[in-house]
Amino acid sequence: MLEECALPYNVHAVDIGAGDQFKPEFLKISPNNKIPAIVDPEGPDGQPISLFESGAILIYLPARPDDSCRATYAASTRHCNG
Numbered sequence: 023m024l025e026e027c028a029l030p031y032n033v034h035a036v037d038i039g040a041g042d043q044f045k046p047e048f049l050k051i052s053p054n055n056k057i058p059a060i061v062d063p064e065g066p067d068g069q070p071i072s073l074f075e076s077g078a079i080l081i082y083l084p085a086r087p088d089d090s091c092r093a094t095y096a097a098s099t100r101h102c103n104g
């Protein structure tokens with residue numbers, strides 16, 4: 023979805039085999055200790071926001087406050103429906 027939105031991003035590897043998901047710094051971002059999770063440094067009111075759960079991330083990104091995402095639900099629906 024980040025690619026579809028043409029949003030810049032950095033990938034941070036979380037080695038769940040090594041238990042990285044239980045580290046305090048990751049739990050601040052994803053309290054349910056699961057990937058995927060994102061941090062948007064320019065969230066609502068210009069403040070950083072962290073999100074976890076893929077469904078929440080997929081809903082949030084196209085609706086970002088700065089409207090920078092080029093993907094829309096309507097376009098996605100058309101694409102999925104062929």
Ligand SMILES: N[C@@H](CCC(=O)N[C@@H](CS)C(=O)NCC(=O)O)C(=O)O
Nearest residue numbers: 038043055056057058074075076077
């Ligand atoms: N409902 C979550 C499921 C995410 C999930 O199960 N992630 C797995 C990897 S695919 C995970 O982080 N497992 C680590 C753990 O449970 O400790 C979502 O859709 O984001």
